[in-house]
Amino acid sequence: MTRGLQARQRGPATRTDRIFRIAATGSNRRQQILRGLNGPALLGLYLLVVLLPLVLAALTGPAGRNFWRELGSGLALVGLAMLWFEFVLSGRFRTFSGKVGIDITMRVHQLAALALLGFLVLHPLAYAVPRLADDPGRVLPFLARLFTAEAYRSGVLAWLLLLVLVPMAFWRDRLPCRYEAWRASHGLLAALAAGFGLHHTLSVGSRSDHPALAGLWLALAGVALLTLLFVYVVKPLLQHRRPYLVTANRQVAPRTWELRLRPEHDAAMDFLAGQFAWLNVGHSPFSLTEHPFSISSAPADLPEVGFSIKQSGDFTGRIGEVPVGTRAWLDGPHGHFVVPADPHERLVFIAGGVGFAPVMSILRQLRATGSKLPLTLLYGNRIEAQVLYRGELEAMAAEMPLDLRLVLSEPPPGWRGLAGQLSGDLLAGCLDPERRSGWLYFVCGPPPMMRSVEHTLVGFGVPSRRIIAEHFKYD
Ligand SMILES: Cc1cc2nc3c(=O)[nH]c(=O)nc-3n(C[C@H](O)[C@H](O)[C@H](O)COP(=O)(O)OP(=O)(O)OC[C@H]3O[C@@H](n4cnc5c(N)ncnc54)[C@H](O)[C@@H]3O)c2cc1C
Structure with a gap:
């Protein structure tokens, strides 16, 4: 019998005992922790959501429009649906990242951002192609009208915001601002771009005047809003009820500190060895100042959780100054750096x-x-x-x-x-x-x-x- 099991068989049953009993039926516990949709199911859901507007437009819209107009509106329909789905992908939901991993989910979020930017940049340009074929001289006045007309203003604003937002995300490390400031601006600009995009499609979109498509846009916008509400209000409220206390903070190597936390409640975060969590220490659960760190303690050490943190930037640079007794919150567990259920090999x-x-x-x-x-x-x-x-x-x-x-x-x-x-x-x-x-x-x-x-x-x-x-x- 292991030391962990012996220790847990002495006192009255606690949450930790329960965790350990679940650990005994390892695959059960793994399923609970790594819950969520698998890769093919996620891909299917993604394609369904981003292609649904196109399908609805094809079923409900007028036939016989010229190819370039169809292409222009098709690019917008898919691009806008992808933009709304970006909110869900970045929400750290275990339904989306539990099985495939948050790094893969974030990679999809980034690649989708590039693709949707391409689609939405090309969307107004596609309308100009027939003019280009007829008379190249008419293209510039046509585009100038497109970009200045009152009716298209919200669309142009969405377009410009995306042209700022996506490059800012890719070159984030070169921006002269803190990660948290970038994160707040990223969320805000994305919400504005999606809002203006919604207004544009509902007001001038040639397909979205059909109730089915208009209803779909409102539903997607609703889901994205709920996501924001969950991430910035509900989740912090839940975390607020589950605070941890820093019980030790010691230097374990040059510029590296070990922080140990103990829950102030009886529902310590269960995790698989090798996973990570977002750590928010010394702020409020509503603060954007939280950072991902791998858990360096073992599940067998629960309810205590330990992190080994190297000084690198503004937050980690002052990690050694965090006093024992400081309150902290965890968002996790996340990650797939875990031993498979039944390994046989070295x-x-x-x-x-x-x-x-x-x-x-x-x-x-x-x-x-x-x-x-x-x-x-x-x-x-x-x-x-x-x-x-x-x-x-x-x-x-x-x-x-x-x-x-x-x-x-x-x-x-x-x-x-x-x-x-x-x-x-x-x-x-x-x-x-x-x-x-x-x-x-x-x-x-x-x-x-x-x-x-x-x-x-x-x-x-x-x-x-x-x-x-x-x-x-x-x-
Ligand atoms: C899955 C994962 C596990 C990690 N585990 C450890 C660990 O065990 N020990 C350790 O020392 N470091 C770990 N890190 C790195 C650690 O998160 C960064 O060093 C830390 O966030 C830097 O913050 P800073 O304010 O000190 O530096 P900054 O200069 O502000 O940030 C440096 C970079 O860290 C990243 N970063 C900062 N904040 C966040 C955030 N909230 N969310 C996502 N990325 C962010 C960004 O890429 C940023 O450009 C891990 C990172 C990840 C993604």
Whole structure:
């Protein structure tokens, strides 16, 4: 019996006991946590929503219009539906991201933004094509009229807002403002663009005067509004009832801190080892100041939850100053950096720097549950002092079938681990060429390291479905 189970069989039944009992029927618990639509179902729903306006327009609109007019209105119908769906995709709903992962959902959100921008930019231009064919000289006056006429004003405003909004999102890191300011402006500009787009289509759209299509637009707008209401009002209200307290904040490496939280309520967030949560500490649940961090403690440590946080920007730069007793809130769990339900093969963890945080959660949970799975850990840092939880790792290596390889790019004299970067040559020397293509890999670390490791693994013949990666940045 594991230490976690023993500890939980002593006192009266608590929420944690319940969690642990669910953990005993692992697949049940996984299903609860990773709930949501699967990839094909999501794709089907997405296509249904964004193509429905087109189908309704074809069924209800007048026939026999010229091709370019049809194309112009078709682009607008699909583009606008995609714009409304963007609100739902970015709402961190587990129905959408629970199974496919929030990183994939955000990637779809970004790609859809590019596509809808293209559709909506081309929408007015398509109307100009017949004039271009008849008399190229008429195109500019035609477009000038389109962009200045009173009737098209809301459409032009939506158009211009999108032309600002989408590039701002893609070059966000280069903007001279805080992430939170960008996030607030992103939501506001998107809502304005969608609102103006709705006004435009309902007032001058040649197809949307049919009640079926007008009703669909209002329904989509309603869903998007409910999404905003849920994200900015309902969810914070729910979080408000589930506060956590910072119980410890200690430095665990240069510029890296471990924050531990304990719930002030009896419904601690359940999670799978390796997942992450948005952490809001020292503000109110209504604040936009929240940041995603992998949970580095194990589910077996619940109700306490721990994070290992490296200083990098304005919020993390002051993480060491957060006093014990500060109130915090969590939005989670999210993420797919988790061990599959019933693994049989060796698990190989390749982590760099603070990217080790979710790996530590998995290792801690495997230790707590007495796992006998063969494990390899390749953990890279620049200098020795940056190695997180070294004592605990060495104890694990003595207790579990864990092949522990610490790698330093600037090793001190007499260093007994590996020296260099987590690159192709080093991986080739550590992973048995006869077997490595059949193992399961978990990769997390700085983006260049992740790119190089993933590239190397694919070169070793590891199928990409056997490489599970956690990116600490969505773009
Ligand atoms: C899934 C995931 C897990 C992570 N786990 C860890 C971890 O265990 N330990 C750790 O030290 N770091 C982790 N990070 C990185 C951490 O979130 C950022 O370092 C932190 O948010 C930076 O905030 P800042 O204000 O200090 O820096 P800033 O300079 O304000 O932000 C730097 C960048 O961090 C990202 N970021 C900031 N705020 C948010 C937000 N609210 N939502 C999404 N992205 C944001 C943006 O890309 C931004 O450009 C993780 C990131 C992700 C996406």
